[in-house]
Amino acid sequence: MMTNQQTETGSESLVHYQQIFEESPIPKYIFDLETFFFLAVNKATLLQYGYTREEFLSMKITDLRPEEEEAAKSLKEVLTKNPDVTYSDYGRGKHKRKNGDVFYVHVYAHTTQYKGRDAHFTMAIDIDLKVRTEIALEEKNAEIEDILESVTDGFFALNAKWEVTFMNSEAEQMLKCSREELLGKNYWDWFPKAVNSRFYVEYNRVMSERVSTYFTEYYPPLDIWVAVRAYPSRDGLVIYFVDITEQQRIQEKIEKDEQNLRAIINNTTDMIWSIDRDFNIISANEPFNRRMQQITGKRIDRISHGDFPQETQKKWIEFYKRGFLGESFNAIWHEQLPGVLDLYEEIRFNPIVDAEGEILGLCCICRDITENYLYTKRIEEQNDQLRKIAWIQSHEVRAPLSDILGLVSLVREGIISEQEQAKVIELISQAANKLDAVVAKTVQETHNKENEQQ
Numbered sequence: 154m155m156t157n158q159q160t161e162t163g164s165e166s167l168v169h170y171q172q173i174f175e176e177s178p179i180p181k182y183i184f185d186l187e188t189f190f191f192l193a194v195n196k197a198t199l200l201q202y203g204y205t206r207e208e209f210l211s212m213k214i215t216d217l218r219p220e221e222e223e224a225a226k227s228l229k230e231v232l233t234k235n236p237d238v239t240y241s242d243y244g245r246g247k248h249k250r251k252n253g254d255v256f257y258v259h260v261y262a263h264t265t266q267y268k269g270r271d272a273h274f275t276m277a278i279d280i281d282l283k284v285r286t287e288i289a290l291e292e293k294n295a296e297i298e299d300i301l302e303s304v305t306d307g308f309f310a311l312n313a314k315w316e317v318t319f320m321n322s323e324a325e326q327m328l329k330c331s332r333e334e335l336l337g338k339n340y341w342d343w344f345p346k347a348v349n350s351r352f353y354v355e356y357n358r359v360m361s362e363r364v365s366t367y368f369t370e371y372y373p374p375l376d377i378w379v380a381v382r383a384y385p386s387r388d389g390l391v392i393y394f395v396d397i398t399e400q401q402r403i404q405e406k407i408e409k410d411e412q413n414l415r416a417i418i419n420n421t422t423d424m425i426w427s428i429d430r431d432f433n434i435i436s437a438n439e440p441f442n443r444r445m446q447q448i449t450g451k452r453i454d455r456i457s458h459g460d461f462p463q464e465t466q467k468k469w470i471e472f473y474k475r476g477f478l479g480e481s482f483n484a485i486w487h488e489q490l491p492g493v494l495d496l497y498e499e500i501r502f503n504p505i506v507d508a509e510g511e512i513l514g515l516c517c518i519c520r521d522i523t524e525n526y527l528y529t530k531r532i533e534e535q536n537d538q539l540r541k542i543a544w545i546q547s548h549e550v551r552a553p554l555s556d557i558l559g560l561v562s563l564v565r566e567g568i569i570s571e572q573e574q575a576k577v578i579e580l581i582s583q584a585a586n587k588l589d590a591v592v593a594k595t596v597q598e599t600h601n602k603e604n605e606q607q
Contacts, residue, residue: 191212192268217249244260257281257283258278308320350370359383367381369381380397423440424518427505430477437453449461473515476502486499498520502516
């Protein structure tokens, strides 16, 4: 039999328990397991859902569940999942407030007896902000992942332990591995040949110094050239890279072709150079460099328009302007250089055009033709002399020779008398003397020309 003191102590405990329940900042409520009607709710529950206590005690627990939540899994199904378990963590779910707002709650419950009824003592903690933040973060992460998947750059991320934490499909293709194989693995263990390369040096620098870097490098095991950009991240680094193997090989071929071309143009004695539309030199070979140094005492990267006589500049600008009109042509240039009596050169001007046909510059090729030019000039002078001799022969020789032939014919045919023969012989002698003078003149002209050439 209980004493009055024991009864009072029990009553005080009950009151104390009710106070803890009522004043708890965590929403708590008790509902009947058979009818689902609320049996008790605390103040925090009233604040969380917006109902009055009287409204709550006329409601069922199912009234707090949104229709889509109940449709997905009924409360009865949820409660009977673990019928023998006293305490349950029902995890995350959705509830709705009196004003219709739906929010996320985390539900904990345990079975109890309340006023002789089988009941559930439940805590429904509002985690809406946390869940929606997580959802937004997941959506943002998914968006970022979609972006990284859609870019044509390879991309992967490493943590501070050099473990791969993310990898897009482009990186899989270029590195010839799957993300399932690589995620969570140490990068250097998977690519041991990269340890003794620039990759290792640059990635370690980004990790330790927290700076970004850009470099190009060749990785022999995969026979691939890549352009890499690496950036520090909160817990490691991220790497973007592009396969530039084809571009690198094209560049190497261009450089090789350029070296071969430069070797060719530098091994000729012809001067080769190009200019832009402002008459500035773009490129030149060594023979051209040597000529400019001979004329100005300077290399082409130091010469200016003022290093040349104004008249010379004027003539060259006329040539260049003609070329910029689209004409390809040859010109003969005569110059006297120190130690050279006369220098004759043939210069070829060719416009440089782009794919649209626009003239960007001129390519000029200059060849020494002094020997050929002088030889041709001598031939022309000799031809002039021969034409002069031929004229002498055809005119000055012909007259006395015709006289002689005519007089001889008269004597031979006996047309003239003996008295006239002496006169004819005198005429023949005179004509012969004229002919001899013409021959002497021709010989003298020939000797004079030979002396000029010597």
